[in-house]
Amino acid sequence: MMNFLSTALLFSSLPLIHAQSGNGVHTIDVGEDGLSFNPASLTVAPGDKVEFHFYPPDHSVVQASFANPCQPISSGGFFSGFFKTTEESKTVFTLTVNNTDPIWYYCGVQGHCQAGMVGVINPPSSGQDTLDSFKSAAAKAKDTTVPANVFGGVVGNASSGNTSSTTTGTATSTATSSPSKTSATTATTTNAANTMHTAGDVGALMLLGLFSWLMM
Template sequence: MQFSTLVFAALASLASAQTTSTGKMIAVTVGINGTLKFSPDNIKASVGDMVQFQFVAGNHTATQSNFDNPCQPLSMHNASATGFHSGFQPAAASKAMGMTSVYTIPINDTKPIWVYCAQGKHCEAGMVMVINENTAANSSRSLDAYKKLAAGASTVVPSGNAANSSTGGTTGTTTGAPGASATAAGMSLAAPSTVGLAAIAAVALLMI
């Protein structure tokens, strides 16, 4: 009896440690070697993790869409969800200062998060990615299928238009050296119907 009580107590304390621990940081490189790619483009993240987009080349965005409308901001199709949007992150400008512009989002649930670049025709060219693809729940909602939809997208919405509402979200912050060209004020994430995506997004300049 005493033994099993002890085991239970140990398990309870383990569970509590896990739920209070901070998650890991998962880096996604954007535009590596001048490519139109998020690398890696299919990642798994747990609740409490952070996903950090690192803009190393070119001038790209990391913008959230839904599955069905790959090259348009989430807010266009769901008035109650803002979605995250990094704004344009010209790598050359930050590089000139020996820095890399980064944009970090928190993971608050494990639902699929679809991401595209809102620059030019990058989205149609396949500059998209997914966090927590769940083909077990819906086999048609794969990264490949999202890419195919993106290739045929008739409307690509410039990222500036993505920053419209702050409903249900919180506003991120921009930090960096004076004169930094990171123009994006972090914007809100939202999924007000759930505890979901509402979270802080932030743009920062990371010393390299």
């Protein structure tokens, strides 16, 4: 009898619903308000995506190190290529953030970085590595260089269900309620299915434990 009760208690403590994870999408406007990124500082979670939306006339985004602004980071990083447009670009550059390490970046058009067109994703919470310090160092940079090819992200259409931790001029302009409702419905259905499946497994195990006890 004790064996059966122990088995039943063990399996009844198992979680019935597995957590569902979803990735957020954040928007940074490039050059909409002159030589600037908006927002210039953005905090996102690992797994989230950041979309760079480009405005006239010509801009790009390149990852740098804090110590060497206006120059591509020596290892890894990303480069969007140059977006030359007379209106908001129909394509965006999408970056997937893999951790919470600071990502410092700049516009690769000559003179833009020195003019203050720099930004950071996941800025340090303390210390002297601040966006203002990075911008001051960029103003003193002698020149601006970029990688030879686009890499580190995806050039394509914007997501139809953007969310952003900071409200900007166009951060929510492409968001629609339909994709969000579809996503929520899908997640709810999936959770319900997982619950029924897991509950069925627990019931089967309890019956197996009962059968084993009766055979003793």
